[in-house]
Amino acid sequence: MRRLNPERTAKDKAAAAASKPAAFGEDIDLDQYIHDSDESPYQAEPSQLPAETKRQMLQVGVTFDDPSQRSGTIVQIDHSTIHSLSTQQGIEVMSTRQALEEYDWLSDYLWKAVAVDVDKYAAHVELGQSNGYFIRALPGSKSIYPVQACLYLSKARLAQKVHNIIIAEEGSELHIITGCTTALKGEPGLHIGVSEFYIKRGAVVSFTMIHSWAPEVAVRPRTGIIIEEEGVFLSNYVIMRPVQSLQMYPVARCVGANAAVRFNSIIAASPSSNMDVGSKVLLNAKGARTEIITRAITTGGNIIARGYIEGNVPDVKGHLECRGLILGDKGMIYAIPELKGTLAGVDLSHEAAVGKIAEEEIEYLMMRGLTREEATATIVRGFLRVDIEGLPAELNLELQRAIEMSEKDLM
């Protein structure tokens, strides 16, 4: 049924926000990028992709060698979905374009978890050429193996625009691993990724995202998550390779009783990387709880690590933990933990620490025969080891492997 006085459309709002800078991060001139890309052909067998491309994808957790370890796969290069497949009943995996053609109702989910006019980056995803992935777990369906999604930026100077919709229907369990990477070397590029998550009553979603960009690539993810009663959202984010400029601040809204959110972020900035990364959780329903855990390391780059928890109803609980490690003489870590309670009965806390490795810890390991370098590497490895609850063991292992691969480059 059409309303007589329709609200302004998303396009109208986006147009009005087309030059609105983001609240945080360096303002990027979008005119310096190309906004459209040519279609790439569909690949029925992604294992046939060039070896170098596959290697890059593997570094961010996307594998084509053993499909039995995945319940689905979707690969997008620039704006083309070159492969999509679901191998598990109850899980739908397709491009956002295709999903919008198939499901009329899907338009109700667009721009509900992320405001289209939040800033110019979101607005341009609505206004220009874009694609993305649609992943949906049907009611009650449970997957053990993750769906893997790869977003790959290959065209120089392209502003890759992505709009992802993830829906976990009531009582479902869904695991997703998203690897974002690029072929670009020495050429600029921009990745704008809008992701909207809808976690229905009693559903559990784990979302593991591994970023591996390049020193000339700028990245602006825009993520919103809405969690209903008894729903669980578990986010694991890893970025350990260079990026020119990254700014993201996903917002999770707990709207149903006992909804739970956990953000784990592992961020490492090498020289000339600029990262402004945070997580925001709004506890708007009784019994909602959250934990935001960040480990940040700089070997010369700049990191702003934000965290914000707001408790607006009684009996909610939130904890924020940020630990930063400065290796070497350059680089900056700026931890900004924020808590806001609007009434009695909220239980919010934070702890933050930024510093270098304690000499005492290095000496302790040296007393056991490790060289200074070995001791430092051991401590860094321990620092990055975040015990992740609720993640299937296999996925946890893969995540640790991805971290270990990057550790070597970092040290």
Added chain:
Amino acid sequence: MNVESESVLEIKHLSVSVGDREILRGIDLNIRIGETHVLFGPNGSGKTTLLMAIIGSPKYQVTQGSIIFKGRNIVGLPIDERARLGIGMSLQRPPVIRGVKTRDIVAACVREQAKEEYITRLAERANLADFLDRDVNYGFSGGEIKRSELLQLLAQDPELALLDEPESGVDLENIALIGQLINELLHKEHPMRQRKHAGLIITHTGHILDYVNARTGYVLLDGRLICEGDPREILETIKSKGYRECWKCAG
């Protein structure tokens, strides 16, 4: 072989400063292979400083004298080289290292490719099998910390073990096990002449002497060794008369 076996550690006229402050003055001490020596002294007398200087913590600056380990002056060598030469040390208050598991550190102590079963067996001996997958020293009780230190040293198997108050904060039930682990570490099951390991133990209370035999005791007062003799006799004197008597001795 002589009746007196050769020295494993020889300290000659050693003076040590921390920052601008001189803590140890002209220390002389000689430990032969197979011997265990104990170091008494009130708080702040410099006992830990002496052990830290032997292991080579850079904060403890040797300003004079030498530390000869197995015939070689090790002053100036970094900690890890001393450890690999065969010196091990258990700390009184070791640091917590988050994310680094006890298992990782025990495996590192073994150096060569450590077999899982070997590490588990060692940990069982120290009653720490359940602690292998916990962050090292994190949330450990006093006794658990001490046993974890000894577990690491057992894995490292040093020729000279420096033990800084291995019994402090340990309840009576645990102290026998601590004593047993130290005896294993120092090869006490072997007759003296066959022992290859030596030890230097700091003790504040002397309780450990109920479980571990030692050949020589010293009293360290205000940075100087003022007494050397039978450790039990020294302990008896300190127990009955306190360190007052030692001050008299020191003049």
